[in-house]
Amino acid sequence: MTLKDIAVSRRSIRQFTDEHIPDETIRKILEIAAYAPSSWGGHPMEYIVIRDRTTMRKLGRCKAMGAGPLAYGDAAIVPIINADGLELWTEDAAVASTYILLAAEEYGIGACWIHMKDRRGHTGTAEEDIRDLLGIPSHYRILNAVSLGMKKTQPAPRRLTPVIRKEHY
């Protein structure tokens, strides 16, 4: 598949089969994410990979609404970033997460971005709930999580075209 094929066929997948994703495939996805560009070239991203079902269920409850795919996937990735003095941590996390989504598609794995930053959790913010659940230090920030699983459905590719203005608005 070319990058164009991957970009076109990638869709958010929220329903998964019971099939197991090999650990090695998740590792390969994160090896691609490691090449994401980052502010100041610091490559600051770290990833918590969760396969334990109980933890995944709890993770799915860390956001008050809309985090169901995390609970019912085969795995979840929580990208975390030490944001101390890192003005552009949100952007770094977003770019790396986008690489994860594209890499997952390359390996035929369904994935969905589940947003966390500025979202309500059950006891505090979604970020605070995730930090508590996973033992993440407070100087780390969490933009989102990514649920992963074998695709139960394959939504049709969208037909999208860029809005391009030539030379000026």
Ligand SMILES: Cc1cc2nc3c(=O)[nH]c(=O)nc-3n(C[C@H](O)[C@H](O)[C@H](O)COP(=O)(O)O)c2cc1C
């Ligand atoms: C910044 C951002 C936040 C998102 N948050 C969620 C979310 O919390 N829950 C969810 O199910 N999908 C979430 N998504 C997935 C979008 O709903 C999805 O990408 C969008 O509807 C387009 O569909 P597609 O990914 O199939 O092309 C998010 C995507 C982005 C980029």
